[in-house]
Amino acid sequence: QVQLVDSGGGLVQAGGSLRLSCAASGLTYSNYAMGWFRQAPGKEREFVAAIRWPGGNTLYADSVKGRFTISRDNAKNTGYLQMSSLKPEDTAVYYCAGTSSVVIHLAGSYRIWGQGTQVTVSS
Numbered sequence: 001q002v003q004l005v006d007s008g009g010g011l012v013q014a015g016g017s018l019r020l021s022c023a024a025s026g027l028t029y030s031n032y033a034m035g036w037f038r039q040a041p042g043k044e045r046e047f048v049a050a051i052r053w054p055g056g057n058t059l060y061a062d063s064v065k066g067r068f069t070i071s072r073d074n075a076k077n078t079g080y081l082q083m084s085s086l087k088p089e090d091t092a093v094y095y096c097a098g099t100s101s102v103v104i105h106l107a108g109s110y111r112i113w114g115q116g117t118q119v120t121v122s123s
Helices: none
Strands: 003-007 010-013 018-025 033-039 046-051 058-060 068-073 078-083 092-099 117-122
Touching: 003 092, 018 033, 018 092, 018 117, 033 068, 033 078, 046 068, 046 078, 058 068, 078 092
Parallel strands: 010 117
Antiparallel strands: 003 018, 018 078, 033 046, 033 092, 046 058, 068 078, 092 117
């Protein structure tokens, strides 16, 4: 069974940090690009960051560039999103996702999704 399990969300004060994790199973992890998306209440799901494999090229939304870092550990079948300098507007449910497409910034390219983890940033 192909599965992504994301975790690591929580409540943090503005300026703080969190690290999200995305554990994959049932797939050849290194065959997939991995992405993170987020959805705030009343808003559409939006792209946050993605990382290709092979190569490890990364892509970030402008809103998180310089504050968030995406990474992956293929040996552990796990991806990460390190979030720093968090702002209240970063509050959302964060989802990890996997794709074999070369288009990694569009949610429609992704066929495998985690269940989501809530991140709440207080002011």
